[in-house]
Amino acid sequence: MTLDVEFILVFRKGGPRRFPRGDGRRLASSYTRSERDEWFSQIWEVRGERQARPDLGRGTAAFPAEIPRRLIRMFSVLGHTVPDPFLGTGTTSAVAAELGRNSVGYEIDDRLRWVIGERLAAAGVPAARVRFVSR
Ligand SMILES: C[S@@+](CC[C@H](N)C(=O)[O-])C[C@H]1O[C@@H](n2cnc3c(N)ncnc32)[C@H](O)[C@@H]1O
Structure with missing residues (x-):
């Protein structure tokens, strides 16, 4: 077992987000008080993710889904677009x-195309909405 420590840097563009009072998407995206207390803290303890992909001939450096799950819920609401470079x-x-968000992503290693496609299909994203562009 390895004990890894990773840092998450949070940057904000402009001032705090403003939502109209009673905004439906914001209300539907809310988190609980205990989630807030745990998430807006300095240290998260999250179990690591299996990295080995012998079929790819490389490790994937994948992070646990719980990390983006928390961050997306903390900093976006339903219908927002999440970028992943x-x-x-x-x-x-x-x-x-x-989580009902859109996303736009980039990946330079073409061997991961099928891994990403399968992953998104399993998450219910229709193939027609996934577009791969060569370098
Ligand atoms: C640490 S991994 C990301 C793992 C991902 N968070 C997951 O859970 O699977 C970083 C990825 O960025 C890709 N990458 C590196 N430089 C890139 C670039 N300039 N443009 C697009 N992708 C790049 C690498 O090929 C690698 O797959």
Whole structure:
């Protein structure tokens, strides 16, 4: 077992987000008080993800789905678009779909195309909505 520590940097563009009073999408995206207390804290303890992919000839450096799940719920509401410039296995986009968010992602390693496609299909994203573009 390895004990890894990773840092999450949070940047904000502009001031705090404003929502109209009673905004339906915001209300439908709310989290509980105990989720808030745990998530808006300095240290998260999250179990790691299996990395081995002998079929790819490389590790994937995938992170646990719980990481983007929390961050997406903390910083977006239903219908928002989540960007991921380093898709890897597509964890962030799969979780975004699971949470009713859209996503846009980039991945430079073409061998991960099918991994990402399968991951998104399992998350219920129709193949027609996934577009791969070569370098
Ligand atoms: C740490 S992995 C991401 C793992 C991902 N979070 C997951 O859970 O599967 C980083 C990925 O970024 C990709 N990458 C590196 N440089 C890139 C670039 N310039 N443009 C797009 N993807 C890039 C790598 O091929 C690698 O798959």
